[in-house]
Amino acid sequence: MTRVTTASPKNWNKPTISPLVGLLLGILILLICLVYSVTLGTAEIPLYKILQSLIAFDGSYEHLVIQTVRLPRSLVALLVGSSLAVAGALMQGLTRNPLADPGILGIESGAALAVVTTIFVFGSSSVNVLTMVAFLGAGVTAILVYLLGSLGKGGATPLNLTVAGAALTALISALTTAILIVSQRTLEEIRFWLAGSLAGRDFNILLSALPFVVIGLLVAFVVGRQITTMSLGEDVAQGLGQNKILVKIITFVSVVLLAGSSVSLAGPIGFIGLIVPQIVKFYIKADYRWILPYSAVVGATLLLIADVAARVLLKPQELPVGVMTALVGAPFFVYLAKSKVKR
Secondary structure (H helix, E strand, O other): OOOOOOOOHHHOOOOOOOHHHHHHHHHHHHHHHHHHHHHOOOOOOOHHHHHHHHHOOOOOHHHHHHHHHHHHHHHHHHHHHHHHHHHHHHHHHHHOOOOOOOOOOOHHHHHHHHHHHHHHHHOOOOHHHHHHHHHHHHHHHHHHHHHHHHHOOOOOOHHHHHHHHHHHHHHHHHHHHHHHHHOHHHHHHHHHHHOOOOOOOOHHHHHHHHHHHHHHHHHHHHOHHHHHHHOOOHHHHHHOOOOHHHHHHHHHHHHHHHHHHHHHHHOOOOOHHHHHHHHHOOOOOOOHHHHHHHHHHHHHHHHHHHHHHHHHOOOOOOOOHHHHHHHHHHHHHHHHHHHOOOO
């Protein structure tokens, strides 16, 4: 007689391999993509030259290209991708909204409008000033979206937040466009940046935003357990003794730091925060202690791949990386809207 065994329901959603092993494998893939991104360019530079530029910089043409152009650009892609992905995962977990994303809910647009307005009024400003302005714009927009979403029937439901974010994004985009039409100077300064671009980034820009990105990521990882509880519902979280207000404030600070830093580094790049958490959840179902670090690694990898594609698709011309993420993200958004939100 053949004995039939069935898996316990509590094990159905568990990964077949250890989450730590999967994370380490993801980091390895990320490093391979990073090395390939650095090697890519009009000038053929062998791998050993790249290693030499890191260990013993000699001021040669190849070393200068690597240190001033390729390596900063690749590292900015890594930071922006991980920041947007973690911000999206935090927002989806806290609001229980599968469509939550810094771009779709208008946070990136708010940061971009703040930067455009600053340049329009005061002219070119320092990187540090634009970074702080981006934080302010992201924070104000996040508060407005939540308040508008709370006015609808049922309060701040996923659908209400999505509609409020879409409406506010349309308004902010119209204001941004109006400023750029009025001021040709402002348009010339930031038109490529507005489409989401990693071109022309150097170590000064990278280092100016790095502390904010690091703080935002650390804060996100610290509240991973609390986000897991909040994703089960506010009533459940309150029943388990969770301080909902404190968790929301901490999460808000982390999202603003991550989204504001990303916009100041590379402009508004959409859909990374939407796509990546959903990809990660195919493997890690509900534990945000793992979803957040996985999102950081997968987001960085995805944006590096998108930037490589933006550079080689119309070579020697280059597309803004925001165009590449939109080509993939827009159909994915439609899929989520038809499946998860409807369900």
